[in-house]
Amino acid sequence: MSSFAMEWYLIALLMFIGFYCMLVSRSIVRQLVGLEIVSKAAMLALISAGYWSNNLVFAQALLITMIVIEVVVVAAGLALLVKNFRLHGSADIWKLDSLKG
Amino acid sequence: MNDPRLVLFALTALFSIWAVMARSLLTSAIMLALVSVTVSLIFFDYGAPWAGVFELSVCAGLITVLFIGAVSLIRSEEEKHPESRARFYALPLAAAIFAIAGWFYLPPFFAEMAGWARPGTGGGTIGLALWDMRRQDLLGQVLMLAAGVFVIKSVFPRRTEK
Numbered sequence: 223m224s225s226f227a228m229e230w231y232l233i234a235l236l237m238f239i240g241f242y243c244m245l246v247s248r249s250i251v252r253q254l255v256g257l258e259i260v261s262k263a264a265m266l267a268l269i270s271a272g273y274w275s276n277n278l279v280f281a282q283a284l285l286i287t288m289i290v291i292e293v294v295v296v297a298a299g300l301a302l303l304v305k306n307f308r309l310h311g312s313a314d315i316w317k318l319d320s321l322k323g
Numbered sequence: 324m325n326d327p328r329l330v331l332f333a334l335t336a337l338f339s340i341w342a343v344m345a346r347s348l349l350t351s352a353i354m355l356a357l358v359s360v361t362v363s364l365i366f367f368d369y370g371a372p373w374a375g376v377f378e379l380s381v382c383a384g385l386i387t388v389l390f391i392g393a394v395s396l397i398r399s400e401e402e403k404h405p406e407s408r409a410r411f412y413a414l415p416l417a418a419a420i421f422a423i424a425g426w427f428y429l430p431p432f433f434a435e436m437a438g439w440a441r442p443g444t445g446g447g448t449i450g451l452a453l454w455d456m457r458r459q460d461l462l463g464q465v466l467m468l469a470a471g472v473f474v475i476k477s478v479f480p481r482r483t484e485k
Binding site for chain 2: 224225226227228229230231232233234235236238239240242243246247248249251252254255256258259262265266269270271272273274275276277278279280281282283285286287289290291292293294296297298300301302303304305307313314
């Protein structure tokens with residue numbers, strides 16, 4: 223088996239772990255942990271694709287943009303978590319129903 | 324086959340399983356930082372030092388600090404009402420089933436996918452790519468950061484006395 227196929231197989235496994243975490247957990251923090259793991263898998267896929275197609279410079283430029291977006295998403299998610307916790311005393315996604323009509 | 328890199332990939336998977344299964348959210352955040360560290364080592368191994376440095380400083384540093392700060396704010400509630408652990412303990416089993424089922428289908432697909440690549444010239448430096456060829460991206464990043472600041476500002480408004 224080629225190195226590329228083996229690396230992408232492990233990346234797929236990493237992505238599965240992240241999706242599983244997002245699927246089974248009710249805690250907002252763990253949802254964000256799952257999102258981070260999926261995002262790490264996507265970053266590895268990006269750099270691996272850049273490496274194997276001899277385009278590592280552009281892959282790195284794209285990855286820096288991706289890291290900035292990831293930081294903003296996580297910061298916004300955690301800010302919403304803390305705000306929700308202060309208002310309702312809970313970090314459970316099933317209890318995020320205060321806007322329900 | 325490049326063995327050190329595959330070992331780092333396996334360590335990343337191991338730490339991410341640990342991050343998902345950890346009982347304490349603090350342990351989970353620390354394991355996530357270790358995942359970032361191994362991912363940045365993989366970037367260095369690929370020959371992508373800029374990506375590795377950003378990953379190490381921003382993801383392993385800043386995001387971990389954000390996670391630990393948020394977890395310490397909500398820790399009392401998590402200790403009072405912990406989640407059911409049964410579904411998390413099933414993760415190694417589910418990951419093993421995925422790994423065994425995927426072993427037959429995914430590597431041949433990825434091996435075929437490797438043939439689709441259109442090899443680039445590989446020239447240039449990261450400075451050229453960031454400052455000359457993808458300059459608009461920088462504006463997008465600045466706007467994205469401004470959007471993040473705006474979200475934080477609107478979620479936590481300053482209280483004014485009426």
